[in-house]
Amino acid sequence: MNLTTRPTVFSGAQPTGQLTLGNYLGAMRTWVQMQEQYDCLFCVVDLHALTVRQEPEQLRNNIYELTALYLACGIDPERSVLFLQSHVAAHAELAWLLATFTQMGELERMTQFKDKSQQHKHNINAGLFTYPILMAADILLYQTHKVPVGEDQKQHLELARDIAIRFNGLYGPTFQVPEPLIGTDGVARVKDLQNPTKKMSKSAESDLAKVMLLDEPAVVVKKFKKAVTDTLGVIRYEESEQPGVANLLNIWCAATGQSRVEALAHFDHNQYGKLKLETAEAVNALLSPIQSRFQAFNADREMLRRVLARGAEQARQRADQVMARVVEQLGLPGRS
Numbered sequence: 001m002n003l004t005t006r007p008t009v010f011s012g013a014q015p016t017g018q019l020t021l022g023n024y025l026g027a028m029r030t031w032v033q034m035q036e037q038y039d040c041l042f043c044v045v046d047l048h049a050l051t052v053r054q055e056p057e058q059l060r061n062n063i064y065e066l067t068a069l070y071l072a073c074g075i076d077p078e079r080s081v082l083f084l085q086s087h088v089a090a091h092a093e094l095a096w097l098l099a100t101f102t103q104m105g106e107l108e109r110m111t112q113f114k115d116k117s118q119q120h121k122h123n124i125n126a127g128l129f130t131y132p133i134l135m136a137a138d139i140l141l142y143q144t145h146k147v148p149v150g151e152d153q154k155q156h157l158e159l160a161r162d163i164a165i166r167f168n169g170l171y172g173p174t175f176q177v178p179e180p181l182i183g184t185d186g187v188a189r190v191k192d193l194q195n196p197t198k199k200m201s202k203s204a205e206s207d208l209a210k211v212m213l214l215d216e217p218a219v220v221v222k223k224f225k226k227a228v229t230d231t232l233g234v235i236r237y238e239e240s241e242q243p244g245v246a247n248l249l250n251i252w253c254a255a256t257g258q259s260r261v262e263a264l265a266h267f268d269h270n271q272y273g274k275l276k277l278e279t280a281e282a283v284n285a286l287l288s289p290i291q292s293r294f295q296a297f298n299a300d301r302e303m304l305r306r307v308l309a310r311g312a313e314q315a316r317q318r319a320d321q322v323m324a325r326v327v328e329q330l331g332l333p334g335r336s
Ligand code: TRP
Pocket: 010, 011, 012, 013, 014, 045, 048, 134, 135, 138, 139, 147, 148, 149, 153, 156
């Protein structure tokens, strides 16, 4: 595909807590592959993280760690724009403009807002409420065609589309209307190891429920050994009857690159103990190079700052063009 006509992909993750194996297999790994075909922007959405109270030193650390992890997983700043949301002022600026095209009722319907305001009853701030508008601004600022996101972000993406369509309808073609890219081929939906009908979430209470990308090998083995299975004692792929076993098989396949048929042949007539151990080993083999790259990148804060500064420069250039068009359409006199 011609470099200049590649469709644009935008995605972001919040710098809160560490990433899980589920985040990697379900999202990050696809982002890395997308760099081949798309014009990609990957953003550390630090402004979104502020909707929940953060400790400054911890937040700063999380931001650099997530950047180092992006790089360690294979996001290549030579091919993609890797940047920090707060470095590009246009995100917050466009969010204000888009807020005037968003109805209270639309925000009130967002299930994530309902959940989060339950979890943070003492701090139901306006940012938590307008969070989806900032997300719409992130996406629309770059004329994004495709947004790889998890199922849980689908509703936010729908809103971004509605806002774009509404604006275009009122002021003429301005924004590209983005499409979600959810659960594309080859994406593993990794489940909670203790409760394999739920997705593996970084906010799960039990440590045993989730494998973190930076977990040490012995910890990974321990978590898989304690993974919940069933009492049937046969290794089959029966998602509804044996969700724990299906999850282990999915993870083994995703980590080794082998198919389900190959997995079933490989584990035929074996016991759960072997499935657990080999899955842990496959995951450790997958994580080990990521972890060593992470250690090196994370130790080099100067390099991380340079990468982010350059990414911000590239993002700003693109964002400025779109902002110029938006203010023009709205009737705000331009700055130059
Ligand atoms: N809300 C997303 C999440 O929590 C993160 C995010 C912010 C995002 N802006 C985005 C994802 C733009 C995709 C595109 O997962």
